[in-house]
Amino acid sequence: MTVLPIRITGDPVLHTPAKPVTEFDESLKALVADMFETMDKAPGVGLAAPQVGVPLRLFVYSYEHDPAGPQRGVAINPELWLAPTPIGEPDEDAESEGCLSVPGERFALRRSPAARMVAVDLDQQPVEVSASGWFARVLQHEYDHLDGTLYVDRLDFLHARRARKAIAANRWGKPGNAWLPGVDDLEA
Incomplete structure (x- = not known):
């Protein structure tokens, strides 16, 4: 296994919708x-293929604090359904996220x-995940990457002004x- 360089905002692959995965092969x-x-070395709770320069609709995730138990997996060609988002100002402590x-x-x-996410795994078997709280945030964040959207685009x-600065x-x-996680001193 290899740790891959993580692209930083401004790279076109991060701001372009990814293409569906069609080849389920060794690569x-x-x-x-x-x-x-790469995600584990960063450390992160999710990593989308565009973040490592690959414009495909897939992401990996690893979230240890879900009430249903630890969640770790890959989502290939996912679809995501969301409950309504509450209105109002986000809480600085409870709703701050990084990337x-x-x-x-x-x-x-x-x-x-x-x-609620529906996807397939590496064996093209269905994966269905229902999430709430912070794990739901992780899925939304990674799914956004597949559409060419960074969380700072949604602020x-x-x-948004602070992010631009x-x-x-x-x-x-x-x-x-x-x-490069483990080499460069840049942690999210």
């Missing part, structure tokens, strides 16, 4: 294994409290920026 298995290795593609930054974002005006201060926002 896909190797990609998924490398994505798990491996915007490393070191955290901003409050209101998300749906529940999600309200005040938080942080991105500019780090000289991100252009193609070619990446970091």
Whole structure:
């Protein structure tokens, strides 16, 4: 397994909708294994293929704190259904999230409290996951990556302004920026 470089905001692959996975072969298995290795090394709770420069509709996740028990898996060509998102200002403590593609930054974002995901695994077997709370947030965050959306794209005006300043201060926002977990000192 190999740790892959994680693309930073501004790279076109992060801002373009990903394509469906059509080839379920050894190279896909190797990609998924490398994505798990990269996510764990970062450390993160999810990693989408576009974040490692691969424009395919798949992500890996590993969430230890779900009330139903630890959740770890791969979602290939997922579909996601959401409960209504509450209105109002996001809570700075309870609703702040980060992203491996915007490393070191955290901003409050209101998300749906529940999600249902249907996908397939590496063997093209159906995977169905119902999630609530923070695990629902993880699924929404990773699914957004597949549509070319970063969480900073969803922020309200005040938080979006702070995010833009942080991105500019780090000289991100252009193609070619990446970091390597375990080597570079950039943690989300």
